[in-house]
Amino acid sequence: MSKNYDVIIIGSGSNGLAAAIHLQKQGLKTIIVEQSVIAGGATKTEEITLPGFKHDLGSAILPMAYASPFFRELPLEKHGLEWIFPKIPFAHPFEDGSAYACYKDLExxxxxxxxxxxxxxxxxxxxxxxxxxxxxxxxxxxxxxxxxxxxxxxxxxxxxxxxxxxxxxxxxxxxxxxxxxxxxxxxxxxxxxxxxxxxxxxxxxxxxYGWPFPKGGAGNFITTLLSYYQSLGGELELSHNVKDLNELPKAKAYVFDITPKQLLRIKATNFPSLYKKRLENYKYGAGVFKIDWALSEPIPWRNKKCRQAGTVHLGFSQKEIESSEIAAHQNRDNTKPYVLVAQHSIFDTTRTPKDKHTAWAYCHVPNGNLTDHTEAIEAQIEKAAPGFKDCILSKSTMNTKALQQFNPNLIGGDINGGKQDITQLFTRPIASLSPYSTPNPKIFICSSSTPPGGGVHGMCGFHAAEAVLKSIFK
Ligand SMILES: Cc1cc2nc3c(=O)[nH]c(=O)nc-3n(C[C@H](O)[C@H](O)[C@H](O)COP(=O)(O)OP(=O)(O)OC[C@H]3O[C@@H](n4cnc5c(N)ncnc54)[C@H](O)[C@@H]3O)c2cc1C
Known part of the structure; x- marks a missing residue:
């Protein structure tokens, strides 16, 4: 790391990258400092079951990235990004074997x-x-x-x-x-x-727009963002877990792609105690339990619409989905969870060895919950796709603790950087005129703990970078 940066961005998630790209594009000298050995935060693709099976460890279906007013203006296709559009964005099977699809066509x-x-x-x-x-x-x-x-x-x-x-x-x-x-x-x-x-x-x-995903894995979205960022002269330092502002070179601004709980642990931020108190009161949401499967064949959904959808939601009655989401917020385990399933390999043959498949799923669980929900999730899939369990070659699961080990931003398994209720939707992390600024004029926040919240869209990063430009580089 050299000594002369205008802005140092801590964390290389999609928001950290968006902030860095926007600032670098304005001619500023920036570097991203990332604690992990791989950039991307909760957007990464790895072979975690069997050789040749590429799984998205975190985010998997990226309609918000495709539709993002910031990302869609970047020349990412030139840097290798290819989008895949499943025929049906999402589908929902019912107990009687029928299903409804959300087609791109509203009519x-x-x-x-x-x-x-x-x-x-x-x-x-x-x-x-x-x-x-x-x-x-x-x-x-x-x-x-x-x-x-x-x-x-x-x-x-x-x-x-x-x-x-x-x-x-x-x-x-x-x-x-x-x-x-x-x-x-x-x-x-x-x-x-x-x-x-x-x-x-x-x-x-x-x-x-449809609900597309990047060919080859969600991680490819990060690879192309990074390639574009580096083509602008941006720098990246991996395996550097920032604990103290004083360990970083002097810069005009520091932009943190982390959540309030983590920011409170960073030394030398010089935040007044009232601001610290408000950050301490920041609320985290429910966690998730995540599974990736390597499969011998596609999920054998009873209904054809589900076989043509990139995403399938499960929950067999209105009451069942309502109860599932209430249980996750009342610290209760639930045997019939609302489940989100993504099935990339039907549309993207680069994900697996020939004629093999992957599936990705999670359900919501109480924050910090350590129960193994594998059986509950597989039972929900089996109900709409009898024979599913016979297709499983291998699987990998992550409870809330494993998710936080994978990425320290996933506090208690919360994938949205904080609860997205009415009190924190537009005013996260605290209610203020600029949610991206802090009382320390050099420190900014750009993670999904700022508006508009969770999802791979980079808009938190873009708005944080705008706040830096307005207050420091006017
Ligand atoms: C299982 C799962 C499924 C999801 N599914 C989807 C989906 O399908 N579609 C979608 O749009 N979104 C999805 N999301 C949400 C999406 O991934 C997040 O909203 C998004 O990653 C937030 O980006 P971010 O840049 O704010 O933070 P992150 O992606 O969390 O990145 C933060 C980065 O900061 C780094 N960091 C933390 N502390 C430090 C430190 N002290 N020093 C240096 N670096 C540090 C971390 O290592 C990480 O790389 C999912 C998330 C998960 C976990």
């Missing part, structure tokens, strides 16, 4: 519903249509919107709990369940205020 999606065709269009069409005007307000900190009327129309729906939203708009339980599949990505009880927003945003992304 085709709505046409599946017996009683809810009109109300599905009424709910989603305005958001899908106005997405380009809404995205800047939804993917950043609270500020005066450019399109207040459209945002207000969205907000009236998005502010509601997912439970209230589906009960108001839909008559069929199956339509409600399909929407819950997307809404439950919030990792919140579905009767919580604003839990509906996640369903609206993720479903709108499916209709506007």
């Amino acid at each position: 085709k999606t709505a046409a599946q519903f017996n009683k809810d065709e009109k109300s599905y269009k009424k709910l989603l069409q305005p958001i899908v249509k106005n997405w380009s005007q809404l995205e800047n307000s939804l993917l950043g900190p609270l500020k005066l919107p450019k399109h207040p009327l459209k945002l207000a129309q969205f907000g009236l729906k998005a502010f509601l709990p997912a439970k209230q939203l589906v009960n108001h708009y839909f008559k069929e339980e199956k339509t409600k369940i399909l929407f819950y599949g997307a809404a439950a990505h919030a990792t919140l009880p579905l009767n919580n205020l604003a839990s509906g927003a996640f369903g609206l945003v993720l479903t709108s992304m499916a209709h506007n």
